[in-house]
Amino acid sequence: MKDQQMKEFKNYSISDIKKYLQCHSSFDNIFYQQLLLDPRKGVQQAAKQWKRNADKIKEVQAFYRTHHIIEEENYQKGFQMIAGIDEAGRGPLAGPVVAAAVILDPQCPIYGLKDSKQLSSKERLRLFNEIKAKAISYSISYQSAQQIDQINIYEATRRAMTMAVEQLNPVADLLLIDAMTIDTNIPQIRLIKGDDRSNSIAAASILAKVTRDELMVQYSEKYPHYGFESNKGYGTAEHLRGLKLFGACPIHRKSFQPVTNFQ
Template sequence: MSLFPAPELSPLHFEREAHRSGYGQVAGVDEAGRGPLAGPVVAAAVILPDTFDLPGLNDSKKLSAKTRERLFPLIRSQAVAVGIGCISAAEIDRINILQATLRGMVRAVERMGVSPDYLLIDGITPVPMPLPQKTLKKGDSRSLSVAAASVIAKVVRDRIMVGYDRLYPGYGFAGHKGYGSARHMEAIARLGPCPQHRRTFGGVREHVEGP
């Protein structure tokens, strides 16, 4: 049974609406990692077939890590196309987190292998691409394509942070994934920022030495 609330709208309502308007390949786009103090922001774009049905799929923030890992290969195997875009902490510092998120979304769409002709974007900010698109507040709870993108982005980012935990021991990245937990804040104060920290973010910039 789907975790989507009982519908005023079908979880594929926005995709089918776009199809009725003549668009063939509708991609849901979402990101993971806007808020953390360390690591990349990761965006994903997913085109689902019109017959797609995956019980349990919802906004990745509402799912356990175990459920996301279970859904990840199922989404990838059933999707028409999946694209992923990663923007590093250093790039986030250069251009700010909003612009980094939008850049990641552009990269995800460009790396799909199948060119979408319509985008469903989680949030309120359009993606700077010459494609018809619709922004959806809480889109990851309203559109299956966006929900699928949110799971892909979250799983990819979590795996990256587990890898960084091995490269930069002592910060606890495998546990908090870069978010500003008490343990993480204590580690930054004790060890100083590592190369994966976002130096323009509060909680990190106070511990950056030099200009």
């Protein structure tokens, strides 16, 4: 159906009109009002759905812009390779802490980015793949439970973040880090609740979270007594019950309570 032909849309079937609307995401209010006047309920419903989709697109785009202000301000200062850094897994009783660094492409926005904890597993996986496909550069690193026990969780997290930054190619010229600082000569900005303020940090949180969750699912096959596939190493009732019955396994953090009681 050609655009000019839509002026006579009453001559077309509901199916043709739906196909036309699916191919035109930009919203035209005048055309929308004309569709609402069509006596066919199917056309009216299609028009309302078209408007809901258009409103949702606007909302998502606006959310992205408001969470890219820090990046935009620093682009204007001359920085070009701005990396967001975040981690996943500081609190669990088992498994590694995972850190990710991401340099987003300002010419290729990824809509839907937000703190990974605010997303469903399905949304995280979709964004995980989109980030890897569209980012200028990304890197994922981790520190094992044994390394956490040796140097403590805070230092292990900083080390994982530093490693992720060092592995970026191209390298970053500015770092936006969620609530932490690391040892580096690259300028850095520490942002409290950064994954809720910066798209770059949100992207890093998604890469770290999905990577760690997948690792814990793999570990659950090797150590099936703790429910790692569902609790991801956090101290749920199922996990604590497994500790009491079977003791700690090799990926437990022996320096964490109550794991120390079940070695």
